[in-house]
Amino acid sequence: MPTINAPPEALTLDRLATPIGTALLVADEQAVLRAFNWTDYEPAMMAWIGRHYPKAKLVEGRAPPAMRGPFEAYFQGDPRALEAVRWRASGTAFQLEVWEALCSIPAGETLSYAGLAERIGRPTAVRAVGLANGANPVAVVVPCHRVIGTNGSLTGYGGGLPRKRWLLDHEGASFKDRLAA
Incomplete structure (x- = not known):
């Protein structure tokens, strides 16, 4: 599902409580997951976002239902729920x-x-x-x-x-x- 295209202009950071800690979901304007990590790794994730999406404005908010819903379903017991999440990653x-x-x-x-x-x-x-x-x-x-x-x-x-x-x-x-x- 990843594609190489223009970097996002805006990113939304959502915090989701899970049985194994608070997850950080970073979504772009099209409800595509751009980053995921745990709050205990937040500084490293923020540094990564700054390197890979330096012009994107990052704001705290709620991830779109099309993204947040599958994460909630996954952590509530549906191990295949995350297959529905669209993602795009910056990498080689x-x-x-x-x-x-x-x-x-x-x-x-x-x-x-x-x-x-x-x-x-x-x-x-x-x-x-x-x-x-x-x-x-x-x-x-x-x-x-x-x-x-x-x-x-x-x-x-x-x-x-x-x-x-x-x-x-x-x-x-x-x-x-x-x-x-």
Whole structure:
């Protein structure tokens, strides 16, 4: 769903309470998600927005129903609700390729970094895929949390491993949980 076009002139920042913290949703004038993060990462997200959309005016407000509704449904139990959210991300061609491939991992399933590299036809680019995965500015909608270690274990997640664990449990995915014991 991402396309490269003119940057937005205005962005709306919404705050949504979820079971794993307050989420930050940033929508453009067309109700397209441009950024997502958690309040504990707000300074980094604001810096990212400033670098990628320097001319956009950012105001606090409520995200449009077409965006906020699917997030509410997702956190209330519908693991596929976020598939309806339109998104557009600022990134390199390689990052966009990885982010689009992430969207092919269905809710309730996981894929390793090596598997993701193979999926995009670059089996030796595992490290680059990991970096692109970690640079995803529209997390949860572009489900970087569904990427796990080759051995099935939880690995890094920008929002923290406890959130990754919760998201995967919420979606019914299988993984090895090194932290629980």
